[in-house]
Amino acid sequence: MSTSDETLDRILAEQIYAGDGYKPFREMTVAEVEARANELAGVAGVAGASPTQRVASVASVWKGLGEAMRREDAARVADLDRETLRSRAERLWVIPPGGSFL
Numbered sequence: 732m733s734t735s736d737e738t739l740d741r742i743l744a745e746q747i748y749a750g751d752g753y754k755p756f757r758e759m760t761v762a763e764v765e766a767r768a769n770e771l772a773g774v775a776g777v778a779g780a781s782p783t784q785r786v787a788s789v790a791s792v793w794k795g796l797g798e799a800m801r802r803e804d805a806a807r808v809a810d811l812d813r814e815t816l817r818s819r820a821e822r823l824w825v826i827p828p829g830g831s832f833l
Contacts, residue, residue: 734817734820736813738821739813739816739817739820742816742820742823742825742826743755743757743808743809744756744757745825745826747759747767749763749766749767750763750766756808756825757807757809758807758808758809759808760806760807761797761800761801761806764793764796764797764800764808765793765794765797768790768791768793768794768796768797769790771786771787771790772787772790774786774790775787775790788822789822789823789824792819792822792823793823796808796811796819796823799811799815799819803815
């Protein structure tokens with residue numbers, strides 16, 4: 732599934748909690764991306780959490796984003812090339828499928 736430029740821009744602008752407050756996804760650092768991956772992986776490992784497989788797959792995409800940021804020496808998410816972002820954007824669930832977790 733290809734993410735349009737408009738959707739990608741909306742995802743990059745979305746406010747994400749990053750440890751000490753909210754910031755636009757585009758401004759997240761590699762440490763914050765890795766912390767999010769670890770947080771989601773921890774939730775996926777909790778017995779009784781449902782559906783853990785789906786959370787684990789989202790955690791894996793966040794982990795891959797952090798790896799891409801390190802590989803490309805990107806200080807912030809916005810420093811990644813758009814194709815790298817486009818290939819992961821919707822699978823990160825910055826904006827959940829259907830637009831809401833509720």
